[in-house]
Amino acid sequence: xxxxxxxxxxxxxxxxxxxxxxxxxxxxxxxxxxxxxxxxxxxxxxxxxxxxxxxxxxxxxxxxxxxxxxxxxxxxxxxxxxxxxxxxxxxxxxxxxxxxxxxxxxxxxxxxxx
Amino acid sequence: xxxxxxxxxxxxxxxxxxxxxxxxxxxxxxxxxxxxxxxxxxxxxxxxxxxxxxxxxxxxxxxxxxxxxxxxxxxxxxxxxxxxxxxxxxxxxxxxxxxxxxxxxxxxxxx
Numbered sequence: 001x002x003x004x005x006x007x008x009x010x011x012x013x014x015x016x017x018x019x020x021x022x023x024x025x026x027x028x029x030x031x032x033x034x035x036x037x038x039x040x041x042x043x044x045x046x047x048x049x050x051x052x053x054x055x056x057x058x059x060x061x062x063x064x065x066x067x068x069x070x071x072x073x074x075x076x077x078x079x080x081x082x083x084x085x086x087x088x089x090x091x092x093x094x095x096x097x098x099x100x101x102x103x104x105x106x107x108x109x110x111x112x113x114x
Numbered sequence: 115x116x117x118x119x120x121x122x123x124x125x126x127x128x129x130x131x132x133x134x135x136x137x138x139x140x141x142x143x144x145x146x147x148x149x150x151x152x153x154x155x156x157x158x159x160x161x162x163x164x165x166x167x168x169x170x171x172x173x174x175x176x177x178x179x180x181x182x183x184x185x186x187x188x189x190x191x192x193x194x195x196x197x198x199x200x201x202x203x204x205x206x207x208x209x210x211x212x213x214x215x216x217x218x219x220x221x222x223x224x225x
Contacts, residue, residue, distance in 0.1 A: 045208070045212040056212065
């Protein structure tokens with residue numbers, strides 16, 4: 001079992017550019033979550049998928065953010081027209097559909113917007 | 115809405131000292147409760163969990179008991195090691211299956 005992987009691990013971009021992150025969950029996990037973590041804070045929920053369906057989006061997910069999970073496998077998170085306030089660690093997690101929904105996290109993608 | 119409050123850090127202890135990190139929560143219904151740990155340079159790892167009142171989660175010498183009457187889930191360890199230095203996050207399961215985290219407590223253990 002290879003765990004949750006994320007790519008890239010680090011991304012530096014200029015304000016106004018678009019960026020896309022990828023997450024590969026644990027293979028048998030139906031649910032996939034995206035979180036954002038800023039320095040000194042706990043992760044904050046952005047959105048989640050059950051298989052390929054996006055079931056919930058946080059108010060934190062502005063119109064510039066979009067996430068997809070085609071075929072219920074990997075997921076992508078795109079940020080359009082990045083702003084300096086988007087600088088953060090973007091975390092992906094996955095879980096099984098049943099049970100206490102304990103989530104397993106990837107290493108994160110650190111985004112820096114200059 | 116649901117929320118988690120953790121004691122603020124940083125917490126600095128000597129090796130073999132007793133550790134308590136306080137966590138209280140506000141929630142509707144009966145959420146599951148979790149402690150996650152983030153070691154320097156690494157991702158979040160699940161440390162322990164409890165799914166109902168009076169459950170005790172334990173792992174690697176750490177324990178936490180789900181106290182419904184005090185809405186608490188305090189993390190304890192009898193004898194900390196330098197390798198326990200990390201940031202610890204308390205979390206509860208939200209109504210949509212997402213996790214709601216506290217701000218984290220940084221623990222530094224000195225030899």
